[in-house]
Amino acid sequence: MTEWTILGAGALGCVIAGQLHQKGERVGFMLSERHRGHFHPNLDLITLSGRHQLIQSQPRFPEHARKVECLMVFTKAYHVLGALKELQHLPKSTPIILFNNGMGLTEQVKELMPDNPLLVGVCSHGAMKEQDWLVRHTGKGETWLGALNEAGKEWTHLLKPLAASLGHCEWSDDIALHQRHKLAVNAVINPLTAYNNISNGQLVEPRFHDVLEQLTDEVYQVIARLNGSDAESKDAFRRRLQQVIEETAINYSSMQQDLANGRKTEIDYITGFILKHADGIPVPVSQQLYDEIKRREA
Ligand SMILES: NC(=O)C1=CN([C@@H]2O[C@H](COP(=O)(O)OP(=O)(O)OC[C@H]3O[C@@H](n4cnc5c(N)ncnc54)[C@H](OP(=O)(O)O)[C@@H]3O)[C@@H](O)[C@H]2O)C=CC1
Numbered sequence: 530m531t532e533w534t535i536l537g538a539g540a541l542g543c544v545i546a547g548q549l550h551q552k553g554e555r556v557g558f559m560l561s562e563r564h565r566g567h568f569h570p571n572l573d574l575i576t577l578s579g580r581h582q583l584i585q586s587q588p589r590f591p592e593h594a595r596k597v598e599c600l601m602v603f604t605k606a607y608h609v610l611g612a613l614k615e616l617q618h619l620p621k622s623t624p625i626i627l628f629n630n631g632m633g634l635t636e637q638v639k640e641l642m643p644d645n646p647l648l649v650g651v652c653s654h655g656a657m658k659e660q661d662w663l664v665r666h667t668g669k670g671e672t673w674l675g676a677l678n679e680a681g682k683e684w685t686h687l688l689k690p691l692a693a694s695l696g697h698c699e700w701s702d703d704i705a706l707h708q709r710h711k712l713a714v715n716a717v718i719n720p721l722t723a724y725n726n727i728s729n730g731q732l733v734e735p736r737f738h739d740v741l742e743q744l745t746d747e748v749y750q751v752i753a754r755l756n757g758s759d760a761e762s763k764d765a766f767r768r769r770l771q772q773v774i775e776e777t778a779i780n781y782s783s784m785q786q787d788l789a790n791g792r793k794t795e796i797d798y799i800t801g802f803i804l805k806h807a808d809g810i811p812v813p814v815s816q817q818l819y820d821e822i823k824r825r826e827a
Pocket residue numbers: 536537538539540541542559560561562563603604605606608611612615628629630631652653654655656657658783795
């Protein structure tokens with residue numbers, strides 16, 4: 530049985546680790562430097578039903594990389610390259626699955642890890658870190674897996690244990706399409722909620738009607754052009770967006786939380802992607818939100 534190594538023991542990484550562990554899978558955490566020399570308690574995962582599940586796991590650091598059998602990367606997008614660079618001893622045969630939100634890292638990861646099987650996971654589970662080693666699973670979602678390079682295509686067998694543990698996991702031959710699908714929702718909800726310091730549900734208030742409409746339109750046009758014949762209709766995108774807003778109404782988006790807590794956001798990989806691919810499509814709202822959030826981040 531393959532051991533899953535979780536790089537990025539934050540909210541989502543811990544929730545996925547917990548679900549794998551619950552199904553009897555072997556799981557390990559590859560920790561960041563700040564954890565070295567500290568006591569590592571068992572991970573306390575609060576499941577969707579509110580039950581506490583304690584997960585015992587052997588903490589690992591980059592010098593243990595040569596033993597890693599399958600690496601799942603759950604760091605924020607801006608930490609992915611730095612975290613991978615630390616794993617100099619990672620075997621070239623070890624598959625690496627990137628789960629970060631946003632896009633724009635693919636080429637750099639391919640350059641950095643040219644021999645490893647590379648995959649992407651697009652995951653819509655919800656997770657919240659309440660404190661170090663205490664994580665809450667806040668929403669059940671889907672997981673899509675796809676290859677980033679030829680070697681990655683040999684790892685479709687990972688689906689079975691992932692589907693058994695996560696409730697859903699399917700293979701996609703066009704994983705970038707799934708990434709853009711998710712990115713489109715994030716590119717509307719995240720910067721607007723972060724900029725206005727509001728919960729997702731507050732976006733339906735009349736004062737946000739016009740800006741929400743305009744941003745939805747900008748993001749739709751950019752993503753629809755990239756998706757070509759696979760593009761959803763604008764109404765379908767609106768309905769999907771509305772559904773996420775309703776289902777996560779009481780939640781604060783990850784970007785709102787990052788900005789409100791003085792952390793770096795993933796704006797470069799979400800709104801930054803929209804700006805980069807606008808290619809003549811006017812995107813004034815996206816540009817203004819991007820500039821303002823970058824200014825506040827600094
Ligand atoms: N939370 C959610 O519901 C969802 C999140 N996502 C995406 O998943 C990704 C992770 O999100 P989330 O779990 O919320 O983020 P968190 O900030 O909670 O977790 C990220 C973790 O990465 C760790 N990390 C950073 N650098 C390194 C390193 N060099 N080596 C090892 N670990 C490192 C951090 O460690 P430490 O701070 O301890 O040093 C932190 O624990 C993001 O891209 C997010 O957008 C996608 C879907 C849902």
